[in-house]
Amino acid sequence: MDILRDLNERQKEAVQFKDGPLLVLAGAGSGKTRVLTTRIAYLIQNGVDPDNILAITFTNKAAGEMKGRIYKLIGYFAKTMQISTFHSFGLKIIKENYEYLGYDKNFVIFDSDDTLTIIKKILKDKNIDITKFNPRTIRSTISSLKNELESPSMYKNRAFTDFDKLVAEVYEEYENTLQKNNSLDFDDLLILPIKLFSERHDILESYQEKYKYILIDEYQDTNEAQYKLTKLLANKYKNICCVGDIDQAIYGFRGANYRNILNFEKDYKKAKIINLEENYRSTKTILQAANSVIKNNKNRKEKNLFSNLEIGDKISYYRASSGLSEVKFVVSKITELKKTVSLNDMVILYRTNAQSRSFEDGLLKANIPYKIIGGVNFYNRMEIKNLLAYLRLIHNSNDDVSLERIINVPKRGIGVKTLNNLLETSREKNKSLYDAIETGKELQFKKIIEELKTKKDTMPLTEFIDLVLDKSGIREEYQNEKTLDADIRLENLEEFKSVAKSFEEENGVISLEDFLLNVSLITDNSEITDTSSKNNAVSLMTIHAVKGLEFDYVFLVGMEENLFPHSNSLFSLEEVEEERRLCYVAITRCKKKLFLTNARIRLLYGMDQINPVSRFIKEIDDDLLDNIGIKVITNEDDNFYNKNNYDEFKKVDEKYQEMDYNNNISLNKVDLNTTYTNSDIKYEVGDFVYHENFGAGRVIEVIENKKNPKASLLKIAFKLPYGVKTLIYSHKSLRKV
DNA sequence: GCCTAAGTGCTTTTT
DNA sequence: GCACTTAGGC
Secondary structure: OOOOOOOOHHHHHHHHOOOOOEEEEEOOOOOHHHHHHHHHHHHHHOOOOHHHEEEEEOOHHHHHHHHHHHHHHHHHHHHOOEEEEHHHHHHHHHHHHHHHHOOOOOOEEOOHHHHHHHHHHHHHHOOOOOOOOOHHHHHHHHHHHHHOOOOHHHHHHOOOOHHHHHHHHHHHHHHHHHHHOOEEOOOHHHHHHHHHHHHOHHHHHHHHHHOOEEEEOOHHHOEHHHHHHHHHHHOOOOOEEEEEOHHHOOOHHHOEOOHHHHOHHHHOOOOEEEEEOEEOOOOHHHHHHHHHHHOOOOOOOOOOOEEOOOOOOOEEEEEEEEHHHHHHHHHHHHHHHOOOOOHHHEEEEEOOHHHHHHHHHHHHHOOOOEEEOOOOOHHHOHHHHHHHHHHHHHHOOOOHHHHHHHOOOOOOOOOHHHHHHHHHHHHHHOOOHHHHOOOHHHHHHHHHHHHHHHHOOOOOHHHHHHHHHHHHOHHHHHHHHOOHHHHHHHHHHHHHHHHHHHHHHHHOOOOHHHHHHHHHHHHOOOOOOOOOOOOOOEEEEEHHHHOOOOEEEEEEOOOEOEEOOEHHHOOOHHHHHHHHHHHHHHHOOEEEEEEEEEEEEEEEOOEEEEOOEOHHHHHOOHHHEEEEOOOOOOHHHHHHHHOOOHHHHHHHHHHHHHHHHHOOHHHHHOOOOOOOOOOOOOOOOOOEEEEOOOEEEEEEEEEOOOOOHHHOEEEEEEEEOOEEEEEEEEHHHEEEO
């Protein structure tokens, strides 16, 4: 079979390029995955041993998909090939070298929840006020440091502010705690292999020999650690093929650095570079919209992505009066579409997970099946985490974090006091909490675990899980409760068992150890949330989660300033540009028809927010947009709100909601007869104002300039998604409401 | 030690 | 709006 048959010239070139460094700059929808998979097949057809190929993707989903596609091309060989995410590849290396790295065989991986618990505990021990220093911020700072390969001692030398000094201390303590618990965090999965390779050249060389051909997907999203890891591995043979697109770099917040792409030529002399610029996915209209948005980024390389597909439909833009009416609009469109189109071809995309709920409600009411990808995690539910903690403790009795979690679950009368005593003893005797248990109710708990330990290797995993549920008393507790909530939790536990079962079916007999390690890798992002779905369902997900996928019909919702671009990003150009790339990713997922929506007022986190139209909408050429319903983006329209006081917003909105849904036209006739002038406005504390970028706000302080009253400043409180932000402004950028 | 009520702070995106 | 924490009564 001719695997090259359907490729264009550029794609062929990329596939056939054999030895040496190769960078493929692949625009959205240009057949990137196809090139990668075909290239792998081609290498194998031309004599490369599949065992010598390493392919790295970003998500488990992408890895799975790539495996499937290679399997289709070349069959059997695909099974043994190493196709995985950076993190699972790292885990593999660690498993093969745990002793050298100083871990016991039964090490476990802590997810971000566990690590947060550790950080909180360290802060408590140090008597640090948690309200002053946010544990999450500390955690993410430590994570960034780790990904930048900066050790606690290195960081100490350059920590000068109070916060930095604290982080340095906590970081050191945190690393000790992980070590003591015989555990790793996610970042360690990348760092430890690097450590291993840097210290042991012989080991590095054996891996270099094994992985003679390396392929990396989504290269623009690699961070320092990932970059370093690939560089080490590729250093000997330099058969490295990286694929990426700077315009789709959306993981800067996690330390990814798209400049790794720009530096490729410096890193690998005589690198071959191939541009893929023909888009096979989207209509001309959609592609043009995407291009007109992304061209506003200053930090990028100009490129010319084109489509030879039809012009297609215009993009529908709907500005709803409220969050609710935005939902109604989307649901009504889906209802209409589903008469002729499969629900599987539709997706609702949003910037933040919090936005999914209202769409869920709407779809539920309309009886439209949907599935949520990502979002509130199955593995994050209390009952699952508790069960996992049991399993982990059984597997690794040094795991203090898990022990603390479950020693009193279900209630055994072991409270704070007992636990503190136990902590004391464990510290004195330098033992793990588990080993420090000698008396009392704790001992009964220990006996349960001991008994389970002896049984763990005597039965299939699913049976063992049942045993844990019974012996621990978890099942009994929920059964006795007889509430809907408890029933759901029981169901979730059953669901967890079936996850274990499918692991067994896939891999044959699986040890508790392998199960735990595998589960922790999918822990933080699953696609299990699958509420009402059969085989036919609308997908809901964040834009981050949709990367790499495509849909005929895309609803991109919440196109408002503060939401998208997100309010946290507005203060830095770099971050706004990342938001813009995110928008580019969202638009380019769409094959046939794109819907953009937003709301004038929305209820978020319990408060009303009034946001301006997203700048990304304004960046799209007007003639590509088809405005449905009320007339939009005109100044008159925005002024409509500005002319009212805030309390009236809501009343007007209620009216709007009825009207714009049933009778769009009448809205244009609304005239409030209020005049508005820009000069000589006196502001007082309590006045409502409207700002171009931040939306509605309220004056909390007037800082007068007596000499020049017009230069007086105002302290304004804006209601942003997570509370109130105060900013100081001159009159100029504001309008009184 | 356990339970409840009240209070607080928060959520950008993910392996 | 929610999840998590804390205080105080039992």
